[in-house]
Amino acid sequence: MATTTTRLSLIKPDYTDNVDVADINSNMDDLDAAVGASVVTSGTRPASPFTGQVIFETDTSASYVYDGSTWQSLGGAGGGGLADTFLLMGA
Secondary structure, rough: OEEEOOOOOOEEEOOOOOOHHHHHHHHHHHHHHHOEEEEOOOOOOOOOOOOOOOOEOOOOOOEEOOOOOOOOEEEOOOOOOHHHHHHHOOO
């Protein structure tokens, strides 16, 4: 029986399952949506962010990363934030 990944809910078929092309296509769409920063406004941040998700707010010109509980500034309009740490992590 298929399971899903914890962060993006990608479908992981069991070794005995037949692979469904629709599942592969769905996984690819989910990966495509997750790569890179999401462009949002301060009022349209993701309702269910995943740890490590990066957003750019067009109304504040600021970037944030979700640390699992809160959005942390990566810098932007006000400068500072976690930008140096984020770059050192290789993201």
